[in-house]
Amino acid sequence: MNVERVCIVGLGLMGGSLALALRPSLTHLAIVDNNPKTLPAAHELADLATADLAEGVKDVDLVILATPVRAILKLLAQLPAIRPDGCLVMDLGSTKAEICRAMAQLPPVFAAIGGHPMCGKEMAGFANAEPGLFAGETFVLCENGRTAPRIKTAAHEIIRQIGANPLELPPQTHDEMVAAISHLPYLVSAALMQTAAAQGSDRLWQVSASGFRDTTRLAGSDPQMLLDILLTNRTAVIDQIDKLQGQIIKIKQLLLWGSDAELGDWLAETWRQHKNYQNVKRKI
Amino acid sequence: MNVERVCIVGLGLMGGSLALALRPSLTHLAIVDNNPKTLPAAHELADLATADLAEGVKDVDLVILATPVRAILKLLAQLPAIRPDGCLVMDLGSTKAEICRAMAQLPPVFAAIGGHPMCGKEMAGFANAEPGLFAGETFVLCENGRTAPRIKTAAHEIIRQIGANPLELPPQTHDEMVAAISHLPYLVSAALMQTAAAQGSDRLWQVSASGFRDTTRLAGSDPQMLLDILLTNRTAVIDQIDKLQGQIIKIKQLLLWGSDAELGDWLAETWRQHKNYQNVKRKI
Numbered sequence: 146m147n148v149e150r151v152c153i154v155g156l157g158l159m160g161g162s163l164a165l166a167l168r169p170s171l172t173h174l175a176i177v178d179n180n181p182k183t184l185p186a187a188h189e190l191a192d193l194a195t196a197d198l199a200e201g202v203k204d205v206d207l208v209i210l211a212t213p214v215r216a217i218l219k220l221l222a223q224l225p226a227i228r229p230d231g232c233l234v235m236d237l238g239s240t241k242a243e244i245c246r247a248m249a250q251l252p253p254v255f256a257a258i259g260g261h262p263m264c265g266k267e268m269a270g271f272a273n274a275e276p277g278l279f280a281g282e283t284f285v286l287c288e289n290g291r292t293a294p295r296i297k298t299a300a301h302e303i304i305r306q307i308g309a310n311p312l313e314l315p316p317q318t319h320d321e322m323v324a325a326i327s328h329l330p331y332l333v334s335a336a337l338m339q340t341a342a343a344q345g346s347d348r349l350w351q352v353s354a355s356g357f358r359d360t361t362r363l364a365g366s367d368p369q370m371l372l373d374i375l376l377t378n379r380t381a382v383i384d385q386i387d388k389l390q391g392q393i394i395k396i397k398q399l400l401l402w403g404s405d406a407e408l409g410d411w412l413a414e415t416w417r418q419h420k421n422y423q424n425v426k427r428k429i
Numbered sequence: 430m431n432v433e434r435v436c437i438v439g440l441g442l443m444g445g446s447l448a449l450a451l452r453p454s455l456t457h458l459a460i461v462d463n464n465p466k467t468l469p470a471a472h473e474l475a476d477l478a479t480a481d482l483a484e485g486v487k488d489v490d491l492v493i494l495a496t497p498v499r500a501i502l503k504l505l506a507q508l509p510a511i512r513p514d515g516c517l518v519m520d521l522g523s524t525k526a527e528i529c530r531a532m533a534q535l536p537p538v539f540a541a542i543g544g545h546p547m548c549g550k551e552m553a554g555f556a557n558a559e560p561g562l563f564a565g566e567t568f569v570l571c572e573n574g575r576t577a578p579r580i581k582t583a584a585h586e587i588i589r590q591i592g593a594n595p596l597e598l599p600p601q602t603h604d605e606m607v608a609a610i611s612h613l614p615y616l617v618s619a620a621l622m623q624t625a626a627a628q629g630s631d632r633l634w635q636v637s638a639s640g641f642r643d644t645t646r647l648a649g650s651d652p653q654m655l656l657d658i659l660l661t662n663r664t665a666v667i668d669q670i671d672k673l674q675g676q677i678i679k680i681k682q683l684l685l686w687g688s689d690a691e692l693g694d695w696l697a698e699t700w701r702q703h704k705n706y707q708n709v710k711r712k713i
Binding site for chain 2: 263264265266282283285312314319322323325326327329330331332333334335336337338339340341342343344345347348349350351352353354355356357358359360361362363364365366367368369371372375376379382383385386388389390391392393396397400401405408409412413414415416418419420421422423425426
């Protein structure tokens with residue numbers, strides 16, 4: 146790689162998986178993490194492991210911010226003072242509009258691009274990291290006022306190396322899309338969990354099977370990550386909630402007043418939509 | 430087994446899996462299915478394969494009804510005329526109150542019990558059947574006015590043989606529980622699918638990842654099966670929809686007017702509920 150000296154900030158599921166995937170091709174890997182429990186793993190993996198951002202980003206070509214979104218915003222604000230000479234910056238945050246706005250505020254000596262690998266697990270942390278996490282998955286890139294060609298080249302090279310598929314999107318478009326296919330599914334999963342738990346007995350869990358398990362899987366997502374996501378994508382998320390509420394009301398009306406045929410048509414239409422989604426997904 | 434002559438009506442995922450699991454221990458297996466595409470597989474598996482109910486249930490000890498719920502109700506109404514001597518009857522239908530009411534109307538020469546194996550896949554049909562489908566899963570049994578000891582014994586023997594765990598529940602309790610852990614998850618999955626499809630472009634599916642895939646998996650469930658479920662469990666399902674709507678409204682209020690701490694508390698509480706559900710499930 147052209148970029149051989151990299152600092153990854155945040156050794157969680159995403160940063161950790163990226164560190165594992167990139168490690169063989171780097172001459173210098175620094176890891177910044179302020180969790181004392183994570184530091185032993187960081188020391189084993191990296192040339193330099195530290196809780197000090199200034200120490201970690203010293204003399205690297207590229208800084209990859211892999212913390213929850215609001216921490217990324219704070220880190221971006223700190224970079225100009227500790228790297229007055231500038232560097233390449235990329236992030237892996239789950240929402241992109243606020244981060245790209247902050248990137249655009251960096252001094253011109255920086256080159257920055259927003260990134261979001263569209264993969265994950267509900268199990269957070271480096272313990273669940275794996276170098277193959279990104280293979281075959283979509284990796285969104287978001288340009289902003291600081292996206293010089295050299296950071297685009299570096300980002301595409303990293304994406305190629307981890308086997309992901311790059312997709313360039315405007316930050317706002319990205320945030321609206323993930324509100325629909327990621328943040329709303331989380332909230333619905335959480336609402337299902339809360340609804341069942343409110344009437345819950347261990348016997349209810351005993352009767353529950355794989356359908357309940359899968360629809361509530363996202364309810365086990367990291368609360369801190371979700372808080373940052375929801376707070377930085379509030380408008381798009383509320384818009385999706387309104388759309389979902391419309392669908393729920395429609396279902397209730399069909400159950401209350403619809404004919405058997407009308408309800409049947411709605412069920413068949415849902416089935417066709419799911420089939421179409423699967424077909425498109427298979428072709429990608 | 431004491432019960433050695435069995436007729437399974439409906440060679441779908443459930444009936445087919447049960448036929449595969451029980452086949453080795455039966456001296457006579459009859460399969461009734463009116464789908465011409467299924468009959469070749471039925472002929473291969475069974476001693477007798479037919480589309481004619483009267484032919485299939487002739488001279489068997491036990492009839493297992495494994496069709497969608499409303500078809501089970503019709504089949505139960507036909508049994509007295511074609512088996513005036515009576516027999517043992519069990520079903521695998523997804524809702525139990527209406528079926529158990531119909532079972533209680535059978536002449537006293539019948540002995541009947543409601544059954545519902547709490548497992549499945551979103552892929553319907555015999556092509557997806559497997560003899561191990563029930564192993565380790567909960568199998569609900571519902572007594573009714575015709576549940577004589579001899580059908581209870583037969584049902585428990587079958588459950589033991591397929592490696593499932595029996596759980597006796599009153600039909601109404603069963604229906605309320607599955608409304609919460611199965612029918613509501615389906616509807617929520619369908620609502621998510623409809624919401625995303627309404628704004629859908631292939632690019633939206635490209636960005637979607639495993640979270641969307643898992644939360645919408647149930648949207649691919651068999652529409653005919655779902656129609657019968659919803660029509661025979663309407664009251665409990667609407668009650669669950671109301672509860673879910675309450676949760677969605679609460680989330681929206683938190684996003685609109687809640688403090689960061691309040692939203693964070695709700696996310697953490699959701700996470701704890703999911704963890705508790707997983708822990709209980711693991712111990713079962």
